[in-house]
Amino acid sequence: MLYKFKSRATADLILLEPHGRRLLQAMGKEPTAQGIVTAAQIPAAVAALEAAVAEEERRKAEAAQNDAMDEDGAVESSGPEQDTVTLRQRAAPFLDMLRRSAAEGQDVVWGA
Structure with a gap:
């Protein structure tokens, strides 16, 4: 399943189900x-996502x-870091969508 996030202020954003969830x-x-994130809910949504990123x-x-x-x-040398995509990287385009939508007073909706 895919999540397709839409806003009149930005292009669509498509995420795989685990990442969108x-x-x-x-x-x-x-x-x-x-579902929908109304323009009034966007500041709280941005704050919650930023808090989740900071916690991770x-x-x-x-x-x-x-x-x-x-x-x-004693400090021992660690191996190379795993190649994983962080929450910060996954959330960046969505946070941009939310911020641009808030600036224009637009809601963000999603559908499968």
């Missing part, structure tokens, strides 16, 4: 097949620090 849940929205980055930094320490507290 994650963004919707981070905003406090139910990941239903269709904090957890990853903490995990990396814990992985770098061995049992004696």
Whole structure:
């Protein structure tokens, strides 16, 4: 399944279901097949997404620090980072859509 986010202020944004669901849940929205983020709800949605991004980055930094320490507290070299797409990267185009929609007073809707 795909999520297709639409706004009259921007081009459409299409996300795979797991990624769209994650963004919707981070905003406090139910990941239903269709929905809306009204222009009035956008500032809270942006704040919630930014908080989720900050939390993920904090957890990853903490995990990396814990992985770098061995049992004696000495720093050991870690291997290359995994090639993963972070929430910040996934959320960036959606945050842009939300901000541009808010600036023009437009709602953001989604459908499957």
